[in-house]
Amino acid sequence: MNWEMLTALWPYIRRYRGRMSAGLIILLVNTAAFVLIPFEIELAINDLGRGIDVAKLLRYCLLLMVTVIARGVLNYYQRLIMITISRLIEFDLRNDLLAKLETLSQAFFQKFRTGDLMARAVNDLAAVRNMVGPGIMYSAQAVVLFVYVVAILWRQDPVLTLIAFVPAPFVSLAVQWFGKRIHERFERIQAMFSRLSTRVEENLGGLRMVRAYTREPLEEERFDRLNRQYVQHNMRLVLLAGAFDPLLQFLLGVAFVLVLWFGGRAVLEHRITIGGYAAFNLYMAQMAFPMIAMGYVINLVQRGAASFTRLRELLTQTPDIADGPATDASVTAVRGDIEFRGLNFDYDGQPVLRDLNLHIRAGKTVALVGHTGSGKSTLVSLIPRLLDAAPGMVLIDGRPIREIPLRVLRKSIGLVPQETLLFSDTLRANISFGVPNAGDAAIEEAAGIAGIAGDIADFPEAYGTRVGERGLTLSGGQKQRAALARALLRNPHILIMDDALASVDTITEDRILEQLERGRLEGGPHSRTTIIISHRISTVRNADLIAVLDHGRIVEQGTHAELIGQGGAYAELYEKQLLEEELSQVE
Amino acid sequence: MPQEEEQLGKAIDRRLIGRLLRYVRPYRAVVILATIAAALQSATQIVGPYLNKVIIDTYLFPVAGTRSLLTPYLPEGAYRGVATLGIIYLLTLTFGFALDFAQSYAMQWVGQKSMYDLRRQLFAHLQRLPVPFFDHNPVGRLVTRVTNDVEMLNETISTALVALFDDCFVLTMIVVVMIRFNWQLSLITLGVLPAIFIATHYFRKAVRESYRRIRLLVARINVFLQEHIAGMAVVQAFNREDIAYEQFRKINQEHCDAWIDAVFAYAVYYPVVEFLSIFAVTLILWFGGLRVMHGTLTIGIVFAFIQYTQRFFRPIQDLSDKYNTLQSAMASSERIFQLLDAPLGPVAAPVPAGSGVVDQAPGRIEFDHVWFAYQHEDWVLRDVSFTVEPGSSLAIVGHTGAGKTTTTSLLLRFYDVQRGRILLDGTDIRELDLGALRRRFGIVLQDPYLFTGTIAENIRMGDTAMSDARVAEAERDANLEEFLASLPAGDATPLRERGSGLSTGQKQLVNFARALAARPSILILDEATASVDTETEMRIRAALDRMLEGRTSILIAHRLSTIQRADQILVLHKGVLREQGTHQELLHHRGIYWRLYQLQYKDQELPHTSEALPGPARA
Structure with missing residues (x-):
């Protein structure tokens, strides 16, 4: 933890600085009430020694009850306020994290994988919360209590106070030392545990293979090996954890031994009273928790600081794709004319698209064909600006793409991505993803064109059926058709289908393409530019223009007939397919 | 369960x-x-x-x-x-x-x-x-x-x-x-116990309820984050940022609230316990003090009681x-x-694979009026009879759910037939030792399955006695060599979980090598080429003749090119054996096979077309 980090964390704490101050003030009073209790007992015991009357005894008893009730109320507010703040900060941080992620482009998400981001959003956030919540509260409480108790005891007997506190730093150190190591070993055990789970999963997943090849003895042997290792790792933890608590009890006990021994002498030497002796004992009991807490807090802060560094790495990312000075706010719609002009695009220093020129006129259908890695997906990602090319290389409606407000641009595009992603929600919510206020009729129409309406009608709750986590598992083809419906519902001026029907059988695909074409020609409210990426010749052959990509360049373009005539890569592909068909016919 | x-x-x-x-x-x-x-x-x-x-x-x-x-x-x-x-x-x-x-x-x-x-x-x-x-x-x-x-x-x-x-x-x-x-003072102290029990009980109940909610909400937060991070391109392309943020904020708020409920429970419980503890101390001070005044009790005992009361509370809270x-x-x-x-x-005898002498002669398989249902009388196979002569190949075709895969599961005794019997070289398979039975088969399924370990270990499948030469031969026969040569450590290359990092085709080639290395007398290929790319399929097709040579084989495939060469083709339809014969015979017959052929003709073009270019792995 350093100054720079504190200033970074400050905006989050700042929001709650009123509450935080209130909490700290309550803590001051609350702790005072806490240390008052042994003091009152001290007085009572002294009076018991000197001789006491019933009224006075009753007064002490009432005083104790009043103190503990006041202390209870204060303690309640202190906890509620200070721990709640940490939850609120966690809430703010998590919201900010998502808000930040939403502004970042695909270039970022290539660099930071989902698993890594999840770990930061879950584990690191928890560590930061522990640092600002219990971390702050416990350390404040420990420090205040320590000051109070030392102040009270010092006045009674400075030497005895010093002696009684000898074990305190050892307790904190032990907690810190053990806490850190136990945490490390525990994490290692967690990793072993997940390996053990994976082993069982792999075995059961391949059940038939295991049985068919009578591999059971080997499987048992392999499981046994891991099982043994797991136990070994656990025993290493046990050694530490088993020593930790007894050691703590011992060190805390030593303080009582010291009080008994040297406190007893002090009473004999009339340096302290018998009540004072009792008070020393009671204060040592009160100090046990703060001693432990100090060590614990050191670890919380260390872990929290490391986690906050990782979180900040995300929170300080600058959005690389956003509206800027070039944006022309007067643009409110897009016609759908797309031009790539001398496009070069690099990704992680690797050239992906090279000197690419392609003009897609509004309302036309263009197909992109090419090997995996030829740059097709990257090319279409540039249109909704999920990735950004250098200025001037991508033009929409004849103007540089950066002049169009991002929202307007994306609003005009229906994207069906290669990797179909539906969200854990109802089908209705998934299809209306881009048009949240769409009516049922529109949703059903889009589903109809996408060829998924029939499937949905068969689902138990039709459009209300949940998919994904805790919901229905859709087949690959169903997912793709739902994703198409989602794109169509936006009534886009530009429809991008990135290998979007690969899991749909050809008969259904033909029907969908036909309906799309009809919708485009007939009563469509506007012209629609369609870009199709596919491996199937049958899918692309009717396009107005087919472009063949190879290593980031367009190597051929033209209509199906033209390309066949040219006898190039496309024609070769087509012939190969014809040959396959013939092969399966003969014999 | x-x-x-x-x-x-x-x-x-x-x-x-x-x-x-x-x-x-x-x-x-x-x-x-x-x-x-x-x-x-x-x-x-x-x-x-x-x-x-x-x-x-x-x-x-x-x-x-x-x-x-x-x-x-x-x-x-x-x-x-x-x-x-x-x-x-x-x-x-x-x-x-x-x-x-x-x-x-x-x-x-x-x-x-x-x-x-x-x-x-x-x-x-x-x-x-x-x-x-x-x-x-x-x-x-x-x-x-x-x-x-x-x-x-x-x-x-x-x-x-x-x-x-x-x-x-x-x-x-x-x-x-x-x-x-002092027993009287003890009774007074113990009198506070029921209150502690009750307080702790209610506290645990409240906290348990909050934690249950918290667990559910944490799961929802994780799913939401996972999906929206993985699908951020979709979120952005559909201008969904604000709505997603609001949705997230709501779940996040619920999570925060659930925690605050838990914090509330703690904030109430701790002061209550402390109150009860000091209440007990006060009682001791009062009743003990009175006795001290009368000289019937010492200060030492009063103080010991005060200390004991405090030590009393922790174990009681723990107990709950x-x-x-x-x-x-x-x-x-x-x-x-x-x-x-x-x-x-039925359990396979615990003989490590390979140590027993396995009969490598091609087997003769006979299904004799076999009936089988996974559940009750829901028949998947109805009165199916056929014979596969040693060294010949049999292809089974039919729609999904026709019972093709069931046939092979029965052969390996993953399930037992309900009626009729299955004979291997004239013996009912239920009378054979399970391990000995299974070791006569080499099996390749549609979805290649690899285990963590090296490629060679995956080919050996636990048969430690298998010689390196035999592994190498299997690799050669499965056309795996070229791929292995591209790996830094050849077949000693360790595979990650389920062979991630390898393409489906590469994984399937390893599975073929595994089946061959077992030197089975009967080879079962169950849609083995259905999910591989064309290139791999070409390799497999080229190796197929070598694989089938001298073996009885059962092929389940939807690609007719593989099936056409089989000595015998069975057409299963809804669990009934409808047609049987060679490719030409069945085409002449103009029955189900002919119709399947016509229907699949278009279908068949799909995988070829889409895989003529090496495509991305399908979902």
């Missing part, structure tokens, strides 16, 4: 505990020693207040006539007396520390050992359960049995149970000592915690034992 939701029942079920104890039994000597250590250790825990009583009443504020257990051993002089008590205290502490450590280490050791045994037994049991069992029990749930449920038990045995004993010992001893000091742990442990053990009680099916 019961529902997955935690259903907490009894904390103590004698039947379950009896069964659990069997796992601890081998280590009972250690358990007994640890229990004795725990008892002694808890005695050391109550020494402090007792010594305080002695030191106050004997030296600091001497009251004439007070006696204690220690009186005979204490010196006259006050300074020496105080020092003696200090040394006694320190020795007790040290002794307590040693016992505490020994005891907790010993019990953890027992826990680890017995759970090791239990996991081992569970895993072995899973290897012997019949295949149909796994149709009804999802893998995830079974994994939980072996891992989380056992871990839960371990926690109970090594931590909760020990702490439970410990707490009970300490409580008992405190009560004994207090009663010896342990009760919940015990409940969960009972639920876990119930589930574990249910799994262990699942009846075993």
